[in-house]
Amino acid sequence: MIDKTHKNTTADPKGLIRESFRIDGISTAECRSIFIDWSLSLPNEVDPKVAIAELLEQHKSAPQDHPMLEILRDGLLTPEIKGRRGGRKTRVKS
Numbered sequence: 001m002i003d004k005t006h007k008n009t010t011a012d013p014k015g016l017i018r019e020s021f022r023i024d025g026i027s028t029a030e031c032r033s034i035f036i037d038w039s040l041s042l043p044n045e046v047d048p049k050v051a052i053a054e055l056l057e058q059h060k061s062a063p064q065d066h067p068m069l070e071i072l073r074d075g076l077l078t079p080e081i082k083g084r085r086g087g088r089k090t091r092v093k094s
Contacts (some may be wrong), residue, residue: 009054009058010043010046011046011051011052011054011055011057011058012038012047012051012055013040013041013042013043014037014038014041016034016037016038016041017034017035017068017072018031018058018059019034020034020068021062021066021068023061026066026067026068026073028067030067030069031067031068031070032039032071034068035072035075035079036092037069039075048075049075049076052075052076055072056069056076
């Protein structure tokens with residue numbers, strides 16, 4: 001039976017995230033793979049962080065230890081920029 005409570009939305013165009021919450025015993029690695037597929041399916045005009053926030057709101061009633069919630073929360077984090085790495089300047093001595 002298909003649950004119609006969350007239809008495909010702009011935030012989840014293929015329903016990938018929604019389906020991940022339906023899989024019993026899904027692992028963090030599987031959720032990470034689904035998340036990557038989801039991110040690649042987003043239309044260019046959709047801001048991923050806005051979409052993630054919307055998905056977290058849609059699935060707030062899911063068990064808080066569900067691995068997809070962890071992956072979504074991690075998706076909102078901004079990676080630390082550690083500066084320039086490599087390039088011509090580091091290869092060529094003045």
